[in-house]
Amino acid sequence: MILTNEKYIGDTLLQKSFTTDALPFCHMPNRGEKPKYYVSGTHQPIIERKLFDEVQQLINLKKPNIDFTPQTKVFSKKIKCICGGTFRRKKCGEKIYWVCRNHDHNNMLKCDIRQIHDSVFQKAFIKLYNKLREHCKAILVPMLRQLELLSERQRSDNAQLAELRKEISEIKQQIYLLTVLNSQGTLDGAYFTKRTQELDRKLLTAQKQLHASLDDKDSERLDNLRKLIRILEKAEPITEFDEIKFGQIVDKITVLSEKEIRFDLIGGIGFTERIKRW
Numbered sequence: 001m002i003l004t005n006e007k008y009i010g011d012t013l014l015q016k017s018f019t020t021d022a023l024p025f026c027h028m029p030n031r032g033e034k035p036k037y038y039v040s041g042t043h044q045p046i047i048e049r050k051l052f053d054e055v056q057q058l059i060n061l062k063k064p065n066i067d068f069t070p071q072t073k074v075f076s077k078k079i080k081c082i083c084g085g086t087f088r089r090k091k092c093g094e095k096i097y098w099v100c101r102n103h104d105h106n107n108m109l110k111c112d113i114r115q116i117h118d119s120v121f122q123k124a125f126i127k128l129y130n131k132l133r134e135h136c137k138a139i140l141v142p143m144l145r146q147l148e149l150l151s152e153r154q155r156s157d158n159a160q161l162a163e164l165r166k167e168i169s170e171i172k173q174q175i176y177l178l179t180v181l182n183s184q185g186t187l188d189g190a191y192f193t194k195r196t197q198e199l200d201r202k203l204l205t206a207q208k209q210l211h212a213s214l215d216d217k218d219s220e221r222l223d224n225l226r227k228l229i230r231i232l233e234k235a236e237p238i239t240e241f242d243e244i245k246f247g248q249i250v251d252k253i254t255v256l257s258e259k260e261i262r263f264d265l266i267g268g269i270g271f272t273e274r275i276k277r278w
């Protein structure tokens with residue numbers, strides 16, 4: 001379904017396929033043998049993210065539902081469906097399930113994904129957490145390096161930044177020239193003051209713009225990835241679900257199919273986990 005493909009908003013799911021380590025080397029689709037990385041903002045989006053999100057919301061128009069208990073738990077609003085819907089909490093006796101809003105007979109979209117038991121998400125998180133903790137140095141650190149390099153390259157390629165740098169250096173040169181002329185007594189004092197103030201203002205504006213461009217979402221994402229690495233490097237293995245740890249590192253979960261879910265972590269990276277529904 002085109003409108004839910006991550007590529008359209010400039011994100012990329014890396015390692016959708018892989019080459020086997022041993023002979024004979026084969027190129028195979030990745031069915032969970034290798035981690036999949038979901039990286040946001042890897043390229044210019046084809047569709048603006050805002051529009052994309054709006055379309056997802058339209059697809060996910062509210063439909064009347066019955067017997068849903070209030071959403072209070074850690075997964076509330078954090079589980080999204082591949083169809084664009086959000087998962088809602090549903091209590092059946094003592095059991096808690098999560099069900100896609102569009103998995104409803106009255107809904108035109110009739111999402112096929114069936115309800116998923118609470119513990120499925122918990123178990124998947126425990127598995128992912130322990131895996132990431134163990135392989136933090138092998139997986140996350142090289143990823144951070146790669147993204148840092150990519151971000152550096154994009155910055156130096158960025159025409160707007162080059163333009164701003166040029167402008168700043170030109171203004172500085174003009175200020176220098178004025179100062180030299182003034183010291184030689186060739187300038188009118190009032191003109192010198194007026195012109196210098198003008199240039200100072202321009203310089204300040206250009207410097208602010210440059211600073212704002214450098215201090216963009218990119219660096220926020222890298223900071224978050226560094227934070228994730230710091231958390232995982234010090235972490236102990238877990239055997240039980242931990243709401244705090246989940247809240248610390250997971251932005252959202254996407255149910256990709258009946259067998260696969262993806263955790264989007266802070267720092268804009270995602271990992272798919274296979275799930276057993278029952």
Ligand SMILES: [Zn+2]
Pocket residue numbers: 081082083084085100101102103111112113
């Ligand atoms: Zn759905």
